[in-house]
Amino acid sequence: MHLLEVIDASFSYKSAKIFEHISISIGPGEVHCIIGPNGCGKTTLLDCILGILKFNAGEIKLMGRNINQYRIWEIANQMAYVPxxxxxxxxxxxxxxxxxxxxxxxxxxxxxxxxxxxxxxxxxxxxxxxxxxxxxxxxxxxxxxxxxxxxxxxxxxTPLIIMDEPTAHLDFKHELIVLETIVRLVRDTGLSVVMATHFPNHAFYFANHGINTFVALMSNHSFMAKGHPDNILTEENLQSVYNIYAKVVTQHIDEIGELKQIIPVGTLANNFQGGQTV
Incomplete structure:
Protein backbone atom coordinates (compact mmCIF):
# COMPACT_ATOMS: atom_id res chain seq x y z
CA MET A 1 0.00 0.00 0.00
CA HIS A 2 1.21 3.51 -0.81
CA LEU A 3 1.63 5.90 2.10
CA LEU A 4 0.46 8.82 -0.02
CA GLU A 5 -1.09 9.15 -3.47
CA VAL A 6 -1.90 12.33 -5.36
CA ILE A 7 -4.17 11.49 -8.25
CA ASP A 8 -4.73 13.75 -11.29
CA ALA A 9 -4.58 16.94 -9.23
CA SER A 10 -4.99 20.50 -10.51
CA PHE A 11 -4.84 23.88 -8.79
CA SER A 12 -5.43 27.48 -9.88
CA TYR A 13 -5.57 30.87 -8.20
CA LYS A 14 -8.72 32.16 -9.90
CA SER A 15 -7.68 32.36 -13.55
CA ALA A 16 -3.97 31.70 -12.90
CA LYS A 17 -3.22 28.04 -13.54
CA ILE A 18 -0.50 26.73 -11.23
CA PHE A 19 -0.47 23.03 -12.11
CA GLU A 20 -2.72 20.38 -13.62
CA HIS A 21 -2.90 16.58 -13.99
CA ILE A 22 -0.33 15.98 -11.23
CA SER A 23 0.00 12.42 -9.92
CA ILE A 24 2.55 10.95 -7.54
CA SER A 25 2.75 7.88 -5.28
CA ILE A 26 5.01 7.46 -2.25
CA GLY A 27 5.88 4.12 -0.71
CA PRO A 28 7.68 3.22 2.54
CA GLY A 29 11.38 4.05 2.84
CA GLU A 30 11.49 6.38 -0.17
CA VAL A 31 12.66 9.92 -0.80
CA HIS A 32 10.76 11.85 -3.47
CA CYS A 33 12.35 15.10 -4.63
CA ILE A 34 10.04 17.58 -6.35
CA ILE A 35 12.34 19.71 -8.44
CA GLY A 36 11.73 22.70 -10.69
CA PRO A 37 12.40 26.41 -11.18
CA ASN A 38 11.07 29.23 -9.04
CA GLY A 39 7.33 29.72 -9.34
CA CYS A 40 6.58 26.34 -10.91
CA GLY A 41 4.22 25.31 -8.08
CA LYS A 42 6.31 23.07 -5.82
CA THR A 43 5.31 24.76 -2.55
CA THR A 44 1.70 25.14 -3.70
CA LEU A 45 1.55 21.39 -4.34
CA LEU A 46 2.87 20.69 -0.84
CA ASP A 47 0.36 23.15 0.64
CA CYS A 48 -2.43 21.22 -1.08
CA ILE A 49 -1.13 17.90 0.23
CA LEU A 50 -0.99 19.39 3.73
CA GLY A 51 -4.55 20.73 3.47
CA ILE A 52 -3.55 24.41 3.60
CA LEU A 53 -4.96 24.79 0.07
CA LYS A 54 -7.51 22.69 -1.78
CA PHE A 55 -7.16 21.17 -5.23
CA ASN A 56 -9.57 22.37 -7.88
CA ALA A 57 -9.63 18.79 -9.11
CA GLY A 58 -8.04 15.52 -8.11
CA GLU A 59 -7.74 13.33 -5.05
CA ILE A 60 -5.34 12.62 -2.21
CA LYS A 61 -5.17 9.19 -0.64
CA LEU A 62 -3.41 8.67 2.68
CA MET A 63 -2.73 5.04 3.61
CA GLY A 64 -5.20 4.00 0.91
CA ARG A 65 -8.08 6.20 2.11
CA ASN A 66 -9.31 9.51 0.76
CA ILE A 67 -7.75 12.16 2.96
CA ASN A 68 -11.16 13.80 3.47
CA GLN A 69 -12.17 10.76 5.52
CA TYR A 70 -9.57 11.59 8.18
CA ARG A 71 -9.84 13.93 11.12
CA ILE A 72 -7.11 16.53 11.42
CA TRP A 73 -5.37 14.77 14.30
CA GLU A 74 -5.44 11.49 12.36
CA ILE A 75 -3.65 13.15 9.43
CA ALA A 76 -1.08 14.54 11.87
CA ASN A 77 -0.41 11.01 13.07
CA GLN A 78 0.45 9.92 9.52
CA MET A 79 2.15 12.96 7.99
CA ALA A 80 4.51 15.56 9.51
CA TYR A 81 5.79 18.81 8.04
CA VAL A 82 9.14 20.60 8.03
CA PRO A 83 8.74 24.18 6.73
CA THR A 158 4.67 9.55 11.41
CA PRO A 159 5.71 7.27 8.54
CA LEU A 160 5.90 10.27 6.18
CA ILE A 161 7.48 13.73 6.43
CA ILE A 162 6.80 16.56 3.98
CA MET A 163 9.73 18.99 3.66
CA ASP A 164 9.63 22.33 1.85
CA GLU A 165 13.18 23.27 0.82
CA PRO A 166 14.68 22.12 4.14
CA THR A 167 18.18 23.40 3.25
CA ALA A 168 17.13 26.88 2.10
CA HIS A 169 19.33 29.65 3.55
CA LEU A 170 21.78 27.18 5.11
CA ASP A 171 25.54 27.27 4.73
CA PHE A 172 27.38 24.42 3.03
CA LYS A 173 28.08 22.49 6.24
CA HIS A 174 24.56 22.70 7.64
CA GLU A 175 23.09 21.76 4.26
CA LEU A 176 25.17 18.58 4.37
CA ILE A 177 24.17 17.92 7.99
CA VAL A 178 20.48 18.08 7.03
CA LEU A 179 21.02 15.78 4.02
CA GLU A 180 23.06 13.34 6.12
CA THR A 181 20.31 13.34 8.75
CA ILE A 182 17.64 12.54 6.16
CA VAL A 183 19.74 9.67 4.77
CA ARG A 184 20.33 8.21 8.22
CA LEU A 185 16.66 8.46 9.24
CA VAL A 186 15.35 6.88 6.03
CA ARG A 187 17.95 4.11 6.22
CA ASP A 188 17.52 3.39 9.95
CA THR A 189 13.78 3.89 10.46
CA GLY A 190 12.14 3.29 7.07
CA LEU A 191 10.81 6.85 7.07
CA SER A 192 9.56 8.31 3.77
CA VAL A 193 10.22 11.90 2.72
CA VAL A 194 8.63 14.15 0.11
CA MET A 195 10.93 17.12 -0.39
CA ALA A 196 10.60 20.19 -2.58
CA THR A 197 14.04 21.47 -3.48
CA HIS A 198 15.73 23.93 -5.82
CA PHE A 199 18.83 21.76 -6.00
CA PRO A 200 18.75 18.74 -8.34
CA ASN A 201 21.98 17.45 -6.78
CA HIS A 202 20.01 16.67 -3.61
CA ALA A 203 18.36 13.79 -5.47
CA PHE A 204 21.74 12.46 -6.60
CA TYR A 205 23.03 12.82 -3.03
CA PHE A 206 20.32 10.48 -1.71
CA ALA A 207 20.72 8.02 -4.57
CA ASN A 208 24.52 8.07 -4.16
CA HIS A 209 24.01 6.95 -0.56
CA GLY A 210 21.80 4.00 -1.45
CA ILE A 211 18.43 5.57 -0.67
CA ASN A 212 15.45 4.59 -2.83
CA THR A 213 15.11 7.97 -4.55
CA PHE A 214 12.64 9.35 -7.07
CA VAL A 215 12.45 12.68 -8.87
CA ALA A 216 9.43 14.56 -10.15
CA LEU A 217 10.61 17.30 -12.49
CA MET A 218 8.07 20.12 -12.53
CA SER A 219 7.71 22.45 -15.50
CA ASN A 220 4.95 24.07 -17.57
CA HIS A 221 2.26 23.42 -14.94
CA SER A 222 2.88 19.68 -14.67
CA PHE A 223 5.45 16.94 -14.10
CA MET A 224 7.41 16.70 -17.33
CA ALA A 225 9.16 13.55 -16.10
CA LYS A 226 9.16 11.21 -13.08
CA GLY A 227 11.48 8.41 -12.08
CA HIS A 228 14.96 7.59 -10.83
CA PRO A 229 17.46 10.49 -10.81
CA ASP A 230 19.69 8.70 -13.35
CA ASN A 231 16.84 8.72 -15.87
CA ILE A 232 15.30 12.11 -15.11
CA LEU A 233 18.19 14.44 -14.26
CA THR A 234 19.75 14.32 -17.70
CA GLU A 235 21.62 17.15 -19.38
CA GLU A 236 18.80 17.44 -21.91
CA ASN A 237 16.08 17.72 -19.24
CA LEU A 238 18.08 20.25 -17.24
CA GLN A 239 18.52 22.35 -20.35
CA SER A 240 14.82 22.17 -21.13
CA VAL A 241 13.61 23.05 -17.62
CA TYR A 242 16.25 25.52 -16.45
CA ASN A 243 17.56 26.87 -19.77
CA ILE A 244 21.12 26.05 -18.74
CA TYR A 245 24.07 24.10 -20.06
CA ALA A 246 25.13 21.50 -17.46
CA LYS A 247 27.16 18.31 -17.33
CA VAL A 248 26.24 15.20 -15.36
CA VAL A 249 29.46 13.59 -14.20
CA THR A 250 30.39 10.45 -12.27
CA GLN A 251 33.35 10.41 -9.90
CA HIS A 252 34.78 7.35 -8.16
CA ILE A 253 35.75 7.87 -4.52
CA ASP A 254 37.52 4.94 -2.88
CA GLU A 255 35.72 5.19 0.47
CA ILE A 256 32.26 5.51 -1.07
CA GLY A 257 32.20 4.29 -4.66
CA GLU A 258 30.71 6.09 -7.63
CA LEU A 259 29.07 9.46 -7.02
CA LYS A 260 27.00 11.26 -9.63
CA GLN A 261 26.69 15.06 -9.63
CA ILE A 262 25.44 17.88 -11.83
CA ILE A 263 27.94 20.60 -12.71
CA PRO A 264 26.21 23.79 -13.94
CA VAL A 265 28.33 25.40 -16.65
CA GLY A 266 26.39 28.37 -18.01
CA THR A 267 23.00 29.78 -18.96
CA LEU A 268 21.71 29.53 -22.49
CA ALA A 269 20.45 33.10 -22.10
CA ASN A 270 24.14 34.08 -22.03
CA ASN A 271 24.57 32.30 -25.38
CA PHE A 272 26.52 29.50 -23.74
CA GLN A 273 26.81 26.76 -26.32
CA GLY A 274 28.94 23.67 -26.50
CA GLY A 275 31.22 24.72 -23.64
CA GLN A 276 31.99 28.23 -24.88
CA THR A 277 30.47 31.65 -24.44
CA VAL A 278 29.61 33.13 -27.81
Whole structure:
Protein backbone atom coordinates (compact mmCIF):
# COMPACT_ATOMS: atom_id res chain seq x y z
CA MET A 1 0.00 0.00 0.00
CA HIS A 2 1.21 3.51 -0.81
CA LEU A 3 1.63 5.90 2.10
CA LEU A 4 0.46 8.82 -0.02
CA GLU A 5 -1.09 9.15 -3.47
CA VAL A 6 -1.90 12.33 -5.36
CA ILE A 7 -4.17 11.49 -8.25
CA ASP A 8 -4.73 13.75 -11.29
CA ALA A 9 -4.58 16.94 -9.23
CA SER A 10 -4.99 20.50 -10.51
CA PHE A 11 -4.84 23.88 -8.79
CA SER A 12 -5.43 27.48 -9.88
CA TYR A 13 -5.57 30.87 -8.20
CA LYS A 14 -8.72 32.16 -9.90
CA SER A 15 -7.68 32.36 -13.55
CA ALA A 16 -3.97 31.70 -12.90
CA LYS A 17 -3.22 28.04 -13.54
CA ILE A 18 -0.50 26.73 -11.23
CA PHE A 19 -0.47 23.03 -12.11
CA GLU A 20 -2.72 20.38 -13.62
CA HIS A 21 -2.90 16.58 -13.99
CA ILE A 22 -0.33 15.98 -11.23
CA SER A 23 0.00 12.42 -9.92
CA ILE A 24 2.55 10.95 -7.54
CA SER A 25 2.75 7.88 -5.28
CA ILE A 26 5.01 7.46 -2.25
CA GLY A 27 5.88 4.12 -0.71
CA PRO A 28 7.68 3.22 2.54
CA GLY A 29 11.38 4.05 2.84
CA GLU A 30 11.49 6.38 -0.17
CA VAL A 31 12.66 9.92 -0.80
CA HIS A 32 10.76 11.85 -3.47
CA CYS A 33 12.35 15.10 -4.63
CA ILE A 34 10.04 17.58 -6.35
CA ILE A 35 12.34 19.71 -8.44
CA GLY A 36 11.73 22.70 -10.69
CA PRO A 37 12.40 26.41 -11.18
CA ASN A 38 11.07 29.23 -9.04
CA GLY A 39 7.33 29.72 -9.34
CA CYS A 40 6.58 26.34 -10.91
CA GLY A 41 4.22 25.31 -8.08
CA LYS A 42 6.31 23.07 -5.82
CA THR A 43 5.31 24.76 -2.55
CA THR A 44 1.70 25.14 -3.70
CA LEU A 45 1.55 21.39 -4.34
CA LEU A 46 2.87 20.69 -0.84
CA ASP A 47 0.36 23.15 0.64
CA CYS A 48 -2.43 21.22 -1.08
CA ILE A 49 -1.13 17.90 0.23
CA LEU A 50 -0.99 19.39 3.73
CA GLY A 51 -4.55 20.73 3.47
CA ILE A 52 -3.55 24.41 3.60
CA LEU A 53 -4.96 24.79 0.07
CA LYS A 54 -7.51 22.69 -1.78
CA PHE A 55 -7.16 21.17 -5.23
CA ASN A 56 -9.57 22.37 -7.88
CA ALA A 57 -9.63 18.79 -9.11
CA GLY A 58 -8.04 15.52 -8.11
CA GLU A 59 -7.74 13.33 -5.05
CA ILE A 60 -5.34 12.62 -2.21
CA LYS A 61 -5.17 9.19 -0.64
CA LEU A 62 -3.41 8.67 2.68
CA MET A 63 -2.73 5.04 3.61
CA GLY A 64 -5.20 4.00 0.91
CA ARG A 65 -8.08 6.20 2.11
CA ASN A 66 -9.31 9.51 0.76
CA ILE A 67 -7.75 12.16 2.96
CA ASN A 68 -11.16 13.80 3.47
CA GLN A 69 -12.17 10.76 5.52
CA TYR A 70 -9.57 11.59 8.18
CA ARG A 71 -9.84 13.93 11.12
CA ILE A 72 -7.11 16.53 11.42
CA TRP A 73 -5.37 14.77 14.30
CA GLU A 74 -5.44 11.49 12.36
CA ILE A 75 -3.65 13.15 9.43
CA ALA A 76 -1.08 14.54 11.87
CA ASN A 77 -0.41 11.01 13.07
CA GLN A 78 0.45 9.92 9.52
CA MET A 79 2.15 12.96 7.99
CA ALA A 80 4.51 15.56 9.51
CA TYR A 81 5.79 18.81 8.04
CA VAL A 82 9.14 20.60 8.03
CA PRO A 83 8.74 24.18 6.73
CA UNK A 84 11.25 26.12 4.69
CA UNK A 85 11.70 28.58 7.55
CA UNK A 86 10.30 29.10 11.03
CA UNK A 87 10.00 32.40 12.90
CA UNK A 88 11.79 32.30 16.25
CA UNK A 89 9.37 34.58 18.06
CA UNK A 90 9.35 33.30 21.65
CA UNK A 91 12.30 31.89 23.62
CA UNK A 92 10.87 28.41 24.14
CA UNK A 93 13.48 25.83 24.95
CA UNK A 94 14.56 23.53 22.15
CA UNK A 95 12.89 20.63 23.96
CA UNK A 96 9.62 22.56 24.22
CA UNK A 97 9.66 23.17 20.45
CA UNK A 98 10.16 19.46 19.78
CA UNK A 99 7.45 18.55 22.30
CA UNK A 100 5.00 20.51 20.14
CA UNK A 101 5.29 17.62 17.70
CA UNK A 102 3.42 15.50 20.24
CA UNK A 103 0.30 17.69 20.07
CA UNK A 104 -1.71 15.21 17.97
CA UNK A 105 -1.01 12.49 20.53
CA UNK A 106 -2.27 14.42 23.56
CA UNK A 107 -5.80 15.40 24.49
CA UNK A 108 -7.11 18.93 24.00
CA UNK A 109 -6.77 19.75 27.69
CA UNK A 110 -3.80 17.49 28.41
CA UNK A 111 -0.10 18.23 28.77
CA UNK A 112 2.79 16.15 27.43
CA UNK A 113 3.66 13.36 29.86
CA UNK A 114 6.94 11.62 30.61
CA UNK A 115 6.54 9.33 27.59
CA UNK A 116 6.07 12.35 25.30
CA UNK A 117 9.15 13.96 26.82
CA UNK A 118 11.19 10.79 26.25
CA UNK A 119 10.05 10.64 22.61
CA UNK A 120 11.02 14.29 22.12
CA UNK A 121 14.44 13.72 23.66
CA UNK A 122 14.96 10.68 21.41
CA UNK A 123 14.07 12.83 18.39
CA UNK A 124 16.65 15.43 19.42
CA UNK A 125 19.23 12.66 19.79
CA UNK A 126 18.46 11.46 16.25
CA UNK A 127 19.44 14.86 14.83
CA UNK A 128 22.41 15.27 17.17
CA UNK A 129 21.07 18.16 19.25
CA UNK A 130 20.58 16.60 22.69
CA UNK A 131 23.06 19.02 24.22
CA UNK A 132 20.87 21.94 23.17
CA UNK A 133 17.61 20.72 24.71
CA UNK A 134 17.51 23.41 27.42
CA UNK A 135 18.80 26.25 25.21
CA UNK A 136 16.33 28.94 24.07
CA UNK A 137 15.27 28.20 20.51
CA UNK A 138 15.85 31.85 19.60
CA UNK A 139 19.60 31.42 20.23
CA UNK A 140 20.13 28.74 17.57
CA UNK A 141 21.68 29.22 14.16
CA UNK A 142 19.62 28.68 11.03
CA UNK A 143 21.03 25.19 10.50
CA UNK A 144 20.46 24.17 14.10
CA UNK A 145 16.93 25.54 13.97
CA UNK A 146 16.20 23.50 10.84
CA UNK A 147 17.39 20.34 12.60
CA UNK A 148 15.04 21.19 15.48
CA UNK A 149 12.18 21.37 12.97
CA UNK A 150 13.14 17.91 11.73
CA UNK A 151 13.25 16.67 15.33
CA UNK A 152 9.77 18.13 15.93
CA UNK A 153 8.50 16.24 12.89
CA UNK A 154 10.17 13.05 14.12
CA UNK A 155 8.46 13.44 17.49
CA UNK A 156 5.12 13.07 15.68
CA UNK A 157 6.19 9.50 14.87
CA THR A 158 4.67 9.55 11.41
CA PRO A 159 5.71 7.27 8.54
CA LEU A 160 5.90 10.27 6.18
CA ILE A 161 7.48 13.73 6.43
CA ILE A 162 6.80 16.56 3.98
CA MET A 163 9.73 18.99 3.66
CA ASP A 164 9.63 22.33 1.85
CA GLU A 165 13.18 23.27 0.82
CA PRO A 166 14.68 22.12 4.14
CA THR A 167 18.18 23.40 3.25
CA ALA A 168 17.13 26.88 2.10
CA HIS A 169 19.33 29.65 3.55
CA LEU A 170 21.78 27.18 5.11
CA ASP A 171 25.54 27.27 4.73
CA PHE A 172 27.38 24.42 3.03
CA LYS A 173 28.08 22.49 6.24
CA HIS A 174 24.56 22.70 7.64
CA GLU A 175 23.09 21.76 4.26
CA LEU A 176 25.17 18.58 4.37
CA ILE A 177 24.17 17.92 7.99
CA VAL A 178 20.48 18.08 7.03
CA LEU A 179 21.02 15.78 4.02
CA GLU A 180 23.06 13.34 6.12
CA THR A 181 20.31 13.34 8.75
CA ILE A 182 17.64 12.54 6.16
CA VAL A 183 19.74 9.67 4.77
CA ARG A 184 20.33 8.21 8.22
CA LEU A 185 16.66 8.46 9.24
CA VAL A 186 15.35 6.88 6.03
CA ARG A 187 17.95 4.11 6.22
CA ASP A 188 17.52 3.39 9.95
CA THR A 189 13.78 3.89 10.46
CA GLY A 190 12.14 3.29 7.07
CA LEU A 191 10.81 6.85 7.07
CA SER A 192 9.56 8.31 3.77
CA VAL A 193 10.22 11.90 2.72
CA VAL A 194 8.63 14.15 0.11
CA MET A 195 10.93 17.12 -0.39
CA ALA A 196 10.60 20.19 -2.58
CA THR A 197 14.04 21.47 -3.48
CA HIS A 198 15.73 23.93 -5.82
CA PHE A 199 18.83 21.76 -6.00
CA PRO A 200 18.75 18.74 -8.34
CA ASN A 201 21.98 17.45 -6.78
CA HIS A 202 20.01 16.67 -3.61
CA ALA A 203 18.36 13.79 -5.47
CA PHE A 204 21.74 12.46 -6.60
CA TYR A 205 23.03 12.82 -3.03
CA PHE A 206 20.32 10.48 -1.71
CA ALA A 207 20.72 8.02 -4.57
CA ASN A 208 24.52 8.07 -4.16
CA HIS A 209 24.01 6.95 -0.56
CA GLY A 210 21.80 4.00 -1.45
CA ILE A 211 18.43 5.57 -0.67
CA ASN A 212 15.45 4.59 -2.83
CA THR A 213 15.11 7.97 -4.55
CA PHE A 214 12.64 9.35 -7.07
CA VAL A 215 12.45 12.68 -8.87
CA ALA A 216 9.43 14.56 -10.15
CA LEU A 217 10.61 17.30 -12.49
CA MET A 218 8.07 20.12 -12.53
CA SER A 219 7.71 22.45 -15.50
CA ASN A 220 4.95 24.07 -17.57
CA HIS A 221 2.26 23.42 -14.94
CA SER A 222 2.88 19.68 -14.67
CA PHE A 223 5.45 16.94 -14.10
CA MET A 224 7.41 16.70 -17.33
CA ALA A 225 9.16 13.55 -16.10
CA LYS A 226 9.16 11.21 -13.08
CA GLY A 227 11.48 8.41 -12.08
CA HIS A 228 14.96 7.59 -10.83
CA PRO A 229 17.46 10.49 -10.81
CA ASP A 230 19.69 8.70 -13.35
CA ASN A 231 16.84 8.72 -15.87
CA ILE A 232 15.30 12.11 -15.11
CA LEU A 233 18.19 14.44 -14.26
CA THR A 234 19.75 14.32 -17.70
CA GLU A 235 21.62 17.15 -19.38
CA GLU A 236 18.80 17.44 -21.91
CA ASN A 237 16.08 17.72 -19.24
CA LEU A 238 18.08 20.25 -17.24
CA GLN A 239 18.52 22.35 -20.35
CA SER A 240 14.82 22.17 -21.13
CA VAL A 241 13.61 23.05 -17.62
CA TYR A 242 16.25 25.52 -16.45
CA ASN A 243 17.56 26.87 -19.77
CA ILE A 244 21.12 26.05 -18.74
CA TYR A 245 24.07 24.10 -20.06
CA ALA A 246 25.13 21.50 -17.46
CA LYS A 247 27.16 18.31 -17.33
CA VAL A 248 26.24 15.20 -15.36
CA VAL A 249 29.46 13.59 -14.20
CA THR A 250 30.39 10.45 -12.27
CA GLN A 251 33.35 10.41 -9.90
CA HIS A 252 34.78 7.35 -8.16
CA ILE A 253 35.75 7.87 -4.52
CA ASP A 254 37.52 4.94 -2.88
CA GLU A 255 35.72 5.19 0.47
CA ILE A 256 32.26 5.51 -1.07
CA GLY A 257 32.20 4.29 -4.66
CA GLU A 258 30.71 6.09 -7.63
CA LEU A 259 29.07 9.46 -7.02
CA LYS A 260 27.00 11.26 -9.63
CA GLN A 261 26.69 15.06 -9.63
CA ILE A 262 25.44 17.88 -11.83
CA ILE A 263 27.94 20.60 -12.71
CA PRO A 264 26.21 23.79 -13.94
CA VAL A 265 28.33 25.40 -16.65
CA GLY A 266 26.39 28.37 -18.01
CA THR A 267 23.00 29.78 -18.96
CA LEU A 268 21.71 29.53 -22.49
CA ALA A 269 20.45 33.10 -22.10
CA ASN A 270 24.14 34.08 -22.03
CA ASN A 271 24.57 32.30 -25.38
CA PHE A 272 26.52 29.50 -23.74
CA GLN A 273 26.81 26.76 -26.32
CA GLY A 274 28.94 23.67 -26.50
CA GLY A 275 31.22 24.72 -23.64
CA GLN A 276 31.99 28.23 -24.88
CA THR A 277 30.47 31.65 -24.44
CA VAL A 278 29.61 33.13 -27.81
Missing amino acids: QSHAKTFPYTVLDIVLMGRASHTGMFSSPDMEDRAIAEDALAMVGLSRYKDRPYTQLSGGEGQLVMIARALAQQ
